[in-house]
Amino acid sequence: MATTEAIRIAVPARGAGHDLRAVKIVLHREMLRFVNDRTRMLSMLVQPVLWLFVMGTGLGSLVRGAIPGIDYRTFMYPGMISMTVIMTGMxxxxxxxxxxxxxxLREMLVAPVSRGAIVVGKCLGGAVVATxxxxxxxxxxxxxxxxxxPGLMLSLLAEMFLAAFTVTAFGVMLAARMKNMQTFFGLMQMAIMPMMFLSGAMFPLANLPSWLHVLTVVNPMTYAVDPMRQAVFSHIDVPAQVNxxxxPGVRWGGFQVPVALELGVVAALGLALLAVGVAEFKRAE
Incomplete structure (x- = not known):
């Protein structure tokens, strides 16, 4: 009588190297998805370009006499960089x-890799694509x-990546439990648009009413936009009063927040959001 033998299934051992490969695969998939979607690439650029060259030119014509020696679009430029990476990351x-x-997603979650690796790969992929x-x-x-x-371009690249990673982690945290795209994009617009308008991307942070100043200070995106503006203004020649x-930078009361601390705030927030996103995925189906 024939006997049947059990077939052994070998499951790869879990470890740091295994999770790193998972991170690489998820990151690579995000890049391929973006590169193959030409419509998405174009649409993500249209809005900041319109704001920069249409709105920036219009506003510049209104304030030209108040800010001699500088194009208002130069002021808006760091904000439009931030808008681009934030929208793409989300x-x-x-x-x-x-x-x-x-x-x-269900197939990814049942794969023999940690869910943290999936989230990290997703955040890194979004950051690379947005950058x-x-x-x-x-x-x-x-x-x-x-x-x-070259120094300015490298500084802006690094700051873009940091901002993109943080906002992608924020988006992953929001998306971890959502069931349909309509809900996600509705919540995304509700969260992102106020943060963009209150970040100083389109108007200076100097001489604001006290209530608006408080909103800009507690807005995390302010600490992503201001270092980019500081970098740009350090490489252009403008009158001291215009600068x-x-x-003006960001002030906590009488304390002028240095750029290094601003970047530290963005990095700490990104890591905190990443941790929350991993926790959400561990509770997901």
């Missing part, structure tokens, strides 16, 4: 909801009076 995070609707999108805005620097200084109006 859309990358939104792909989690899409994957859930089509069943791919790549931001490079297109960097290429437009000369059109708005920003010099193509004081357009580039």
């Amino acid at each position: 859309f990358s995070a939104g792909s989690i909801v899409w994957d859930r609707e089509f069943g791919f 790549g999108q931001g490079v297109v805005i960097l290429a437009m620097a000369g059109l708005v009076g920003v010099p193509y200084s 004081a109006v357009l580039n």
Whole structure:
């Protein structure tokens, strides 16, 4: 009589190397998805370009006499970089909801990898994609009076990546439990638009009413936009009084917040949001 033998199934051992490969795969998938979606690439650029060249030119014509020696679009340029990476990072995070609707997320969650690796890969993928999108805005620097200084470009790249990672982690945290894209994008607009308007991306932070100053100080995106503006203004020549109006920095009462601390706030927030996102995924189905 024939006997049957049990077939052994070998499952790869879990470890740091295994999780790193999972991070790489998720990151690579995010990049392929973005590169193959030309419509998404174009749409993510249209809004900041319109704000910079249309709104910036219109506002500049109104305030030209008050800020001699500088194009208002130069002031808006760091804010438009931030808008580009923030919107791209959030859309990358939104792909989690899409994957859930089509069943791919379930396959990822049952794979023999830690859910933390999936979240980290997602956040890194969104950050890389958003930074790549931001490079297109960097290429437009000369059109708005920003010099193509290697030091400036490298500083802006690093700050873009940090902001993109944090906002993608925020998006992943929001998307971890959501079931449909409409809910996610509605909540995204409700969260992102106020943060963008209150970050100083489109108006100076100097001489604000006290209630508006408080809102800008507690807004985390302020600490992503201001270091980029500080970097840009350190490479252009503007009158001291104009610099004081357009580039006052962030103040906590009488304390001028240094750029290093601002970047530290963004990095700490990104890590905290990443931890919350991992916890949400561990409770997900």
